[in-house]
Amino acid sequence: MEKILTKNVGKPNSQDIEVYLGGGGYKALEKALGMKPKDVIAEVKKSKLVGRGGAAFPTGLKWEFTRRESAEPKFIACNADEGEPGTFKDRVILLNDPHLLLEALIIGGYAIGASKGFIYIRGEYYREIETVEKAVEQARTKGYLGDNILGSGFSFDVQLYKGAGAYVCGEETALLESMEGNRGCPDCRPPFPAESGFLGKPTAVNNVETLCNIPAIMINGGEWYSRIGSPDSPGPKLYCLSGHVNKPGVYELPMGITLRELIENHGEGVKGEFKAALPGGVSSCLLANLDVKLDYKSVARAGSMLGSGAVIVINEDTSIIDVAKNTMEFFARESCGKCSVCREGTRRAREILTRFANGGGKAKELDLMLELGEVMYDTACCGLGQAAMNTTASAIRLFREEFEQKVRK
């Protein structure tokens, strides 16, 4: 498959605007500016592109909702607060092809009617922040950012926000709270940011990888894009492969490749014997079947979620209880504390899992944890709390006997 998202990765000085222009860069912006904003959105809708940050919401619809709002000004925010354990794909783009992201963001701003865009990058991405800052400067100098871009009458500028170390800020409402100078606690939705986002104004929030599909869609058309990969959720996907594999890394592949193909053909196989994998980071449920296709619908049918595409492979030598405990330590630490069900639920689950890990579990606590997972899914305000028990609950369902061996005799 022809690379779309990582086509410039590996070129010398790929982050430089001259190299980007040499490869046909900013041509998609030129084309988009010659179209009506509603036609840009129609093309994105036709592509069937869905958000790559985890929630898989149709991007064209999100843009349409934001455009339709009457309140002004409108904003577009790029979520580069990559933090789901096992996810390291956005970093590859930020570091190697920042102009691809900028071009996409400007097109997005034009489509929804925003004159200001933001990129919220996690604070630990020092080199990525520096690279994007330089790219913004270059784009301003060349006239791709600023007033009257390419003589179109459309004006747009970009501001960078640095995160300061909080996983939950990758949740869109928390990200906006953080930009407003508050603690990054998520808000209940609705209203969605498309209606009431940054400073209460309509805001489209898109993930880095999602946006980076836009220039190719502008150049080749939505129809062309919709034929790549899986018909249910088309396009390329950046799969982040990590854990017990011989060759971890970010692989751009057509959506719908199987877990087996990803691990064996690209990751050079499992280190040891395969036990299970998390297809969408620690927020997803374990899969023990290697033949699951890694597209949104197939993974959902298999009882998990593709999320950001963070595939973490676990081998037979690993205790599944230790895996569950590790994920719960993460969530207990990163819960913002706003919803008591998440704040207390993650802590109690961590305590229970620690007891099991030490051979002191209680048999009735297994069903109790499954119930806790359901309660958190139903009642937590944001995705963090809703998904926090996924790995643990699936571990209990798939490997119950392992837990039962750790019940105190």
Added chain:
Amino acid sequence: MNVSVWKTKVDEVLKRSGKSKETLLPCLEVIQEACGYIPQEAITYLRENLDVPSIDIYGVITFYGMLTTKEQGKYVIRICDSLPCYLNKSDGVLGVIEKELGIEAGETSADRQFTLEVVPCLGLCDKAPAMMINDKIYGNLTEQSVKKIIAELNC
């Protein structure tokens, strides 16, 4: 700590981005970078300039892992313990660092050379187990390699 350093940086941010609450996090970040922590005088200065109550500023500082009111060491070691690193034995590496430095995760050494923090995923899962020391990345760590890294910093 040189007071004028953070003040100049904050004034630059205020000039560029304006005196509003949306500027709070960028201001705190430049102070943290300049001083290694957020001193009380800086909080007072932000309260006066941004018209944000001190309690809200403390609320923001305590929320974010990279901001702190406690003075940090010259080298801030952030070691990841999220699942991909954990599966690649980050706990063994952490144990070696704790032993070498004589401090536990969350502590700063008495000579203010090192602060050790266990942090969630740094997006370095292809180099697991991984850590950052200040803004520098160290990957594919082993118990031997971290000993060497720390010994070099101690020189």
